[in-house]
Amino acid sequence: MAPDFLTGEEISEGLGSVLERAAALKDGRPRTGADSLAGKSVALIFEHPSTRTRVSFEVGIAELGGTPIVLRSDEMQIKRGESIDDIGRVLSRYVHAIGIRSGSDDEVNALAAAADVPVINMLTPHHHPCQALADLMTLQENFGELEGLRLAFVGDGNNVARSLAILGRAAGVEVVVSSPPGFELDGEEGAILISDPAEAVAGADVVYADVWIGMTEQDAESKRKALAPYRVDEELLAKASDRAVVMHCLPAHPGEEISEAALYGERSVVFDQAENRLHAQKALLEELVE
Numbered sequence: 001m002a003p004d005f006l007t008g009e010e011i012s013e014g015l016g017s018v019l020e021r022a023a024a025l026k027d028g029r030p031r032t033g034a035d036s037l038a039g040k041s042v043a044l045i046f047e048h049p050s051t052r053t054r055v056s057f058e059v060g061i062a063e064l065g066g067t068p069i070v071l072r073s074d075e076m077q078i079k080r081g082e083s084i085d086d087i088g089r090v091l092s093r094y095v096h097a098i099g100i101r102s103g104s105d106d107e108v109n110a111l112a113a114a115a116d117v118p119v120i121n122m123l124t125p126h127h128h129p130c131q132a133l134a135d136l137m138t139l140q141e142n143f144g145e146l147e148g149l150r151l152a153f154v155g156d157g158n159n160v161a162r163s164l165a166i167l168g169r170a171a172g173v174e175v176v177v178s179s180p181p182g183f184e185l186d187g188e189e190g191a192i193l194i195s196d197p198a199e200a201v202a203g204a205d206v207v208y209a210d211v212w213i214g215m216t217e218q219d220a221e222s223k224r225k226a227l228a229p230y231r232v233d234e235e236l237l238a239k240a241s242d243r244a245v246v247m248h249c250l251p252a253h254p255g256e257e258i259s260e261a262a263l264y265g266e267r268s269v270v271f272d273q274a275e276n277r278l279h280a281q282k283a284l285l286e287e288l289v290e
C-alpha cells in the first residue's frame with residue numbers, strides 16, 4: 001500500500017530525517033534534488049482557495065523535476081457526482097501522488113483508500129499536517145533543536161492546532177492549546193488544554209495564532225466575540241519566554257487574532273514559516289513518492 005500523509009502520524013518515525021532533508025533542500029536551492037521527481041506527476045486537487053499551499057506545492061514539484069497538475073474540484077467530474085473513490089482509482093493510473101484540500105476528512109480518507117499512490121492532505125477541517133511540518137522546520141531553524149520546546153497555540157482549537165499537537169508530540173515539543181469554552185481542541189492528540197491564555201503562554205518559546213473564522217464557517221460574529229480575549233498581542237507576548245517567537249500560518253487578519261505589531265515585529269517568524277512550506281513539502285514528496 002502506498003504511504004499517505006493524512007494526519008502527520010504517518011511520518012512520526014522518520015520526522016527527523018524529513019526535517020533534515022528539508023533543511024538541506026533549503027540550503028541548496030534551487031538545484032538540490034533537481035531530479036528526484038523527474039518523469040513523475042503529482043495531481044493537486046483544490047476544493048477551497050489557497051495561496052501558500054498551491055504555490056509551494058507547484059513550485060516544489062517543478063524544482064524536483066516533476067510535473068504538478070492543479071485541479072480545481074469545480075472543474076472536475078466530482079462536481080457532477082463522480083465518486084471520490086473512482087477519482088482515486090483513475091488518477092492513480094496517471095500520476096505518482098495526489099494532494100487534496102477538501103472540506104471533508106472522510107472524503108480524503110476515502111480517496112486514500114481507493115488510490116494506489118500516496119495521498120497528501122493539503123488541509124481538511126481536522127488536519128493541516130503540511131503546515132505543521134513546515135512549522136517544525138521553522139522552529140528547528142530558530143532553536144537548533146525541537147525537543148523540550150513549549151508551543152502555546154492561542155485561539156480556536158482547529159485543524160492547525162491539532163496537526164501541531166500530533167507532529168509536535170512526535171518531535172518532543174510540548175503543545176499547549178488555549179481556547180474559549182466551545183472552541184477547545186478535541187481528540188487525543190496529546191496537547192495540554194489551558195483555557196486562560198496568559199497561563200498558557202507563560203514561559204512559552206512559541207506563541208502561535210491562527211485565523212478565527214475558517215474557510216467554511218458561517219457563524220462569525222458569536223465566534224469573534226468568544227475569541228476576543230485570545231488575541232495575540234504585545235501584552236500577551238510579554239508573558240512568554242524572552243526568546244519566544246511568534247507564529248501564524250497565514251492568511252492573517254491583523255487587529256483580529258493577532259496585533260499588527262506581533263505579526264510584523266522582530267519576534268515574528270511568520271514569513272519563514274510560509275517559505276518553509278516549500279522546502280518541507282519537497283522533502284515530504286521525496287519521502288513518499290516512489
Ligand code: CP
Nearest residue numbers: 050051052053249250
Ligand atoms: N497556510 C495555508 O495553508 O495557506 P493557504 O490557505 O494560502 O494555502
